[in-house]
Amino acid sequence: MVAQAADSSIAPPGDFEYFWSQQGEWVEEPNVRRGGESGVQRIKGKDGELLYAKRQTGHIYRSWLHPFGRPTVLREQDALLALTRLNVRVPQLVFCGAQRDPVHKWRALLVTRALEGFEEIQHWYAGGGRERHGEAVHEQILQTLAETLARMHKGRWQHGCIYIKHVFIRVTGEGEAAKGEIALLDFEKCRQRLTAYSAASHDMKQLRRHSSFSDADWKKLVYFYETAFGSAIKGL
Known part of the structure; x- marks a missing residue:
């Protein structure tokens, strides 16, 4: 499993299953691409805060560093963290994690705070x-x-x-x-x-x-x- 620790004010630290179990309105219906599915839901944190969860199954990219595939949300996490350091306003990362399920397909999540007022x-x-x-x-x-x-x-x-x-x-x-x-x-x-x-x-x-x-x-x-x-x- 690969994970970015969750914000403890939103969920238990590092709790992949907590976020995977949350359900909400689809703002981007799951679509099939890159060998899997990816979609985005609005969900609520434990304090009622509006969050966006990108939920993926088997949705990977390949590169010379990752010839066997890596969930695309992990690449997105890398970009969010780097761009924040460059003072580029992007959605604030709450949680990112990926793990393989019993049939060896990646499950992956990227959870961010809503851009309030945008x-x-x-x-x-x-x-x-x-x-x-x-x-x-x-x-x-x-x-x-x-x-x-x-x-x-x-x-x-x-x-x-x-x-x-x-x-x-x-x-x-x-x-x-x-x-x-x-x-x-x-x-x-x-x-x-x-x-x-x-x-x-x-x-x-x-x-x-x-x-x-x-x-x-x-x-x-x-x-x-x-x-x-x-x-x-x-x-x-």
Whole structure:
């Protein structure tokens, strides 16, 4: 068994079976891929705190370090811990563990705290957030997003599957005091690259393909990004 100790305020330390037994609403129905199943549920901690549990059976990836397969949540745990150290806002890890069941298939869990007050940035746009808070706040949000991505990439971490739905936002305050915060989600494919540039080039081009930023907004985002990253990215 491989496990990250649980937060003792949520559950008994290291208690895989405690979290495996918790059930809640599916927010991502189990789907079959990578030789197994993976899905995400909302569950409650013992104090009623909202948590998200990624529950997997036989869901693995292979690499030269792990030719026989390793649960993808363990790779995601590595990314969450590393990105937190890089001051990239990500869901806070509560528990991560994996074990083999009697038929030698991995069972694996990744439990994180809810990002309180955050919503998908595309929902924020659709709900009139840009119009409500104004262009100065929106420009600050683009700059914060760019700086967040640049910190991740300068650490040589590549998200690997960055769509606009993985960008979350929280705006606090009103008027000139309003401030936007950015968080990133879903690091199942995240890995460290040999160079910061290769991580940056992959993710930024992918984000462009899988977002609906206007040309003007994208140019602003790229300007802020390249300023924070310290060099231009060819093809943006």
